[in-house]
Amino acid sequence: MTESKGLETGQLDPATQFKQLYDQEYLSVFRSIRAVVMDSAAAEDLTQETFVRAYRARHRYTPTAPPGAWLRRIGINLAISHLRRQKLARFLPARLYIAPDRRDYDRAEARNIVGKAMAALSPKLRAAVFLHYYEDMTREEIAAVLGVPAGTVASRIAKAVAIMRKTMASDQELDTTRSSSEGALRGR
């Protein structure tokens, strides 16, 4: 994980410091949010919103954890709230609720085995998997980012891995069956 010093340096004005932090952490925060929402367009919008919220709350930031972890926490919480709002919006009358057009994204974003396996997880499990396997965080660090006990993180990771392995195995079996039946048809 990159150690950002953006909010800790005292020489620069707050806007310049924050701009540096934005440039350093943008991609990392985007990927954390993308892992939760599984939608690039929504993730981009939520990433911008994350930095807006962080800027407004910058006085409340205490440098006990790196600013990157603090930003990821804001981003992941925002992403989970976004999904919750979307879920609630489905109960609105059809005329009030306009479902996002995700066909292009779904086609493009779940194109491989890992993408499909991650899509099979719940947002909270995806966040834990992303922080553990991609950001290489320890359980304690993940617990601090997600605001849950380390034991919960461990059980979430174990559950997520079990689901992912199952999904990947069934996907590979399906591919094998498909290729063998195609081979049999070609052989006729």
Next chain:
Amino acid sequence: MEDKTTEGGSNSPSDSDLTRMIRAEVDTWTPRRGADWTDVLIRIAGTGPSPWLVYTTASAALVVILIAAYLVGTAFQLGALAPPAQVHLH
């Protein structure tokens, strides 16, 4: 990207396989527009008071209006807040 397993059973990827595959997948996630600091500044400048502040102020204003209406109603003996009329039935 190679999604084949190297160890951990015939179809079940090992932990290192999983790490490698997840990293390879996440590395492909790139934003379409990219970082846009100007948009962040516009959003910061354009945002009004936070929703909780609006709701709290509106609720407090409603309570004040209701109490004022009750006091005015009782003081001027308006409508249902007037004392009951003396009705003599013979």
